[in-house]
Amino acid sequence: MQLCNENIESVYLMPGLLKFEHDCLTILRRSLIAMAPEEGCALLLGTQEKTTKWVKSPIWNVKKIWSCKNIWHPDIFHFSTANEEEARNDQSVFSRENRFALDPKDQLLAQRWARENRLQVLGVAHSHPQGDPMPSDSDLRWGMSPGLMVIVSKTEEVRAWWRFDRSSQEHQEVPLITNE
Numbered sequence: 001m002q003l004c005n006e007n008i009e010s011v012y013l014m015p016g017l018l019k020f021e022h023d024c025l026t027i028l029r030r031s032l033i034a035m036a037p038e039e040g041c042a043l044l045l046g047t048q049e050k051t052t053k054w055v056k057s058p059i060w061n062v063k064k065i066w067s068c069k070n071i072w073h074p075d076i077f078h079f080s081t082a083n084e085e086e087a088r089n090d091q092s093v094f095s096r097e098n099r100f101a102l103d104p105k106d107q108l109l110a111q112r113w114a115r116e117n118r119l120q121v122l123g124v125a126h127s128h129p130q131g132d133p134m135p136s137d138s139d140l141r142w143g144m145s146p147g148l149m150v151i152v153s154k155t156e157e158v159r160a161w162w163r164f165d166r167s168s169q170e171h172q173e174v175p176l177i178t179n180e
């Protein structure tokens, strides 16, 4: 995963539970899988329960799925490691079928809409049209840190992850529920 994350508000405390309201989970699955064989991507907009002395693992409520364009292309970012550089020379290795980048315009629009509707950008979702819903090495290296990442697999399984730190690639699963 590669992500222009400078436009996304940072939310630093890991949620105890991610709750998809209304039909958000269905919309997320449909909109991301519709992009296959390319990876689809979206922003998750919603609210956060406040962390207090009593609430240490707040619930985050997803209230709207903001579909985004996957604008990844080989020259979109400067590759920083030798392996990436090497792989970059082989165009068959990286493509939008295994990489994504959010369109910064989508991010700005989502952020503005969220603010106007008293919501926050909670995290990023993307699909693995060829694989499972586990974060890949590049997801852990390039994603928002710390931050929430939701992945939809080729079988439409959805799992949520919290990325603690980019350098250690430490991450933990966030339980999710839906009222569907």
Ligand SMILES: [Zn+2]
Pocket: 001, 126, 127, 128, 135, 136, 139, 151
């Ligand atoms: Zn990924």
